[in-house]
Amino acid sequence: MQKVTLGISGMTCGGCVKSVSRVLDAMDGVAKADVSLEDRCAVVDYDPAKLGVEQLKRAIVEAGYEITS
Secondary structure (H helix, E strand, O other): OEEEEEEEEOOOOHHHHHHHHHHHHOOOOEEEEEEEOOOOEEEEEEOOOOOOHHHHHHHHHHOOOEEOO
């Protein structure tokens, strides 16, 4: 497993956090996704043999949010 922290902009409420969490948790290869509205980021534990950081970023963008880092 690897861990990556992705900065996210556009989250404004707990519903946004749940939306991003749901998208990430549904991805094959994601073991855990901790999304924080306060810190404006997601810390994701994932299996690099199954997916990469770019796929994680793309899923967040497709959910309607922006990646800041």
